[in-house]
Amino acid sequence: MKTDIIEAVNLTKIYKNTVKAVDHISFSVEEGELFGFIGPNGAGKTSTIKMLTTLASATEGVASVAGYDVSKNPGEVRKNIGIVPQELTADDELKGIENLLLSAKLHHVPNDEARRKAKELFELLELEGAAQRQVRTYSGGMRRRLQLAMGLIHDPKILFLDEPTLGLDIQTRQNMWTYIRDLNRKKGITVFMTTHYLEEADSLCDRIAIIDGGVIKLSGSPSGLKAKLGGTILTLQLTGTADISTLLKEVDDVTDVNKEGETYKIKLTRTETALPNIVEIVNKKGLKISDITLAKPTLDQVFLQITGNTMRDGAASGDSYGQRVLIERMK
Amino acid sequence: MFGDTIALTNRFLKKWIRNPAAMMPGLFMAVFWLALFGSSFNPVNLVPAQIGGSALSPVLVEQIRAAITSVFGGAANYITFLTAGVISFVVIINAAYGGIDLVLDRQLGYLNSLLSAPISRASIFFSGVMQNFVKAMFIALLTFIVGFLLPNGLQVGTGFGALNFIGIFVAFGLLTFGFGCFFTALAYSAKQVDSLVAIVNFLAFPLVFMSSAIFPLGNFPSWLKGIAEINPITKACETARLLIVNGNLSAGQLSTFAGNMLYLAVFAVVLAAIGYLIARRALKPE
Numbered sequence A: 001m002k003t004d005i006i007e008a009v010n011l012t013k014i015y016k017n018t019v020k021a022v023d024h025i026s027f028s029v030e031e032g033e034l035f036g037f038i039g040p041n042g043a044g045k046t047s048t049i050k051m052l053t054t055l056a057s058a059t060e061g062v063a064s065v066a067g068y069d070v071s072k073n074p075g076e077v078r079k080n081i082g083i084v085p086q087e088l089t090a091d092d093e094l095k096g097i098e099n100l101l102l103s104a105k106l107h108h109v110p111n112d113e114a115r116r117k118a119k120e121l122f123e124l125l126e127l128e129g130a131a132q133r134q135v136r137t138y139s140g141g142m143r144r145r146l147q148l149a150m151g152l153i154h155d156p157k158i159l160f161l162d163e164p165t166l167g168l169d170i171q172t173r174q175n176m177w178t179y180i181r182d183l184n185r186k187k188g189i190t191v192f193m194t195t196h197y198l199e200e201a202d203s204l205c206d207r208i209a210i211i212d213g214g215v216i217k218l219s220g221s222p223s224g225l226k227a228k229l230g231g232t233i234l235t236l237q238l239t240g241t242a243d244i245s246t247l248l249k250e251v252d253d254v255t256d257v258n259k260e261g262e263t264y265k266i267k268l269t270r271t272e273t274a275l276p277n278i279v280e281i282v283n284k285k286g287l288k289i290s291d292i293t294l295a296k297p298t299l300d301q302v303f304l305q306i307t308g309n310t311m312r313d314g315a316a317s318g319d320s321y322g323q324r325v326l327i328e329r330m331k
Numbered sequence B: 001m002f003g004d005t006i007a008l009t010n011r012f013l014k015k016w017i018r019n020p021a022a023m024m025p026g027l028f029m030a031v032f033w034l035a036l037f038g039s040s041f042n043p044v045n046l047v048p049a050q051i052g053g054s055a056l057s058p059v060l061v062e063q064i065r066a067a068i069t070s071v072f073g074g075a076a077n078y079i080t081f082l083t084a085g086v087i088s089f090v091v092i093i094n095a096a097y098g099g100i101d102l103v104l105d106r107q108l109g110y111l112n113s114l115l116s117a118p119i120s121r122a123s124i125f126f127s128g129v130m131q132n133f134v135k136a137m138f139i140a141l142l143t144f145i146v147g148f149l150l151p152n153g154l155q156v157g158t159g160f161g162a163l164n165f166i167g168i169f170v171a172f173g174l175l176t177f178g179f180g181c182f183f184t185a186l187a188y189s190a191k192q193v194d195s196l197v198a199i200v201n202f203l204a205f206p207l208v209f210m211s212s213a214i215f216p217l218g219n220f221p222s223w224l225k226g227i228a229e230i231n232p233i234t235k236a237c238e239t240a241r242l243l244i245v246n247g248n249l250s251a252g253q254l255s256t257f258a259g260n261m262l263y264l265a266v267f268a269v270v271l272a273a274i275g276y277l278i279a280r281r282a283l284k285p286e
Helices: A045-052 A072-079 A097-106 A109-123 A140-152 A172-186 A198-204 A222-228 A245-249 A271-284 A299-307 A312-318 A318-330 B002-017 B020-038 B058-071 B078-097 B099-107 B112-117 B121-149 B162-187 B193-209 B221-231 B232-247 B251-282
Strands: A002-013 A018-028 A036-037 A058-065 A081-084 A160-164 A191-196 A205-212 A215-220 A234-240 A254-260 A263-268 A288-294
Touching: A002 A045, A002 A191, A018 A045, A018 A058, A018 A191, A036 A045, A036 A172, A036 A198, A045 A058, A045 A160, A045 A191, A058 B221, A072 A140, A081 A140, A081 B020, A097 A140, A097 B002, A109 A140, A140 A160, A140 A172, A172 A191, A172 A198, A191 A198, A198 A215, A205 A299, A215 A245, A222 A271, A222 A299, A234 A271, A245 A254, A245 A263, A245 A271, A263 A271, A263 A312, A271 A288, A271 B112, A312 B162, B002 B020, B002 B121, B020 B078, B078 B121, B078 B162, B078 B193, B078 B221, B078 B232, B099 B112, B099 B121, B099 B193, B112 B121, B121 B162, B121 B251, B162 B193, B162 B232, B162 B251, B221 B232, B232 B251
Parallel strands: A036 A191, A036 A205, A081 A160, A160 A191
Antiparallel strands: A002 A018, A002 A058, A205 A215, A234 A263, A234 A288, A254 A263
16 A cells, blocks of 8 residues: 655645635645646645755655655655756856755765766756757757756656646657656656646656645546546537527436537537437438537636636736736735 | 854855856945055155245155054055955955845745755855855955056065965954855845845944045044944954055054954854844744
């Protein structure tokens, strides 16, 4: 049986007694799990990661990481974790290898082992050719990979990734996903990541928690959360005047029908059985299908249902953005 | 802790060595002060050869010049007097503005990567101090050399040797370390570069002007003299001048030297303790 390697109970962070960034959240992460913390900017993701990595103290509640209480035993926590922060913190004026070996030194990795590990990580992250170059010459993707290497040089038990693909193009982002997945699956490293890219969480995470306004709204596996939405959504645009909503609702495996003008949004539990019957009804009523789309539920829809906003709305909303700006000022 | 401090100090020094332009402002400041300000002013030249058309007795002129030279601690010319002052000025400015790199480390998130590593806060603090120290002492050495190279420049007393040189740099080393600790603590407490620069400007210049760095204490008003006498910059400058001007020290001068060094050592230790306490508070989790 797997044990919980991260555990948070009623974790709360209030900056300067005014801004509540995280509000009594409780969750746990199993050893070897790839866990995603999802929410828009200002939702409380970074504040949570800072509390778990000893960079911020909790106003209320407790958290343990790798078996150590983060407030009572921060030194032990730091020995067991690797962090890849949101900011690009590798030193521009040092070479890639110098940044990596400095990270190793600060985690007290013996010199020979550090050099061996550095070589291995540069190969794994496809940075061999850039090791002797100053970081200022690196692209955004290379910097992110170097930071990932810096977070791994001391073989941490848990890797914290704060928005690991922020600002990367799609191809580089997908490459990063591959590295992160491999680290988790092949090396068994527990990964705790925050992201506001829902497709990233969907593709990578074993389990996610959706946080908004400092509160965890929902948690579970991406597939489980999507299943709760009730299956596939069929959108039909019809030409004709007849309203077939009632007939459609009577079709087996149809759970809900919404009509807006000539467009029907039909929720299905089993597409293969429901779709032929729906088409038959349309034909019988003399209607014509002008457009048809079939959409499997996405985390975006889960997020919309839970928070009332799409992630895009949330990221840009005055509330979340304002909260983030306020927290930065409070610090 | 020692190994972590060395590793972090090396990071700063590698960046510094790779960017030689960064040391130019400090060096230019030293050259300008010595070559332009120091060369254009020599107090003994203020004594006129004649007054109201009547020539002064050469003996009187020499007596006045000797009296003025004595006020300037026996320095053969103003550059000899000023070199110690300019060294103190450049080390203070270097220690003060060196903190900008530390504020940038905080702003760019680098400091967080150090704070989440299993290293002591003391090693983070002292690496900030040591990088400032090494840079400041290098500029101090260049300033000393510039003083020598200037025409009618720095003139050392008979018997000036390696021990005098070491004594001068130990005195300035203690001064730099003490102020380095203080300004490093301020830098770790500052969230913005602007606020650090404002504090540094407010403190660094008055500290230098309220000392014997540029002028001897003799003409200071009594209220300012009292402050200047206990200013560690004055102690470092007076110690350096003692060693530069006199070469071989008499028993009385040795006693003054020892007293000043003890004063500077206590100053360095106290500022290190205060600086560390301030920095530790600033480096606490948010």
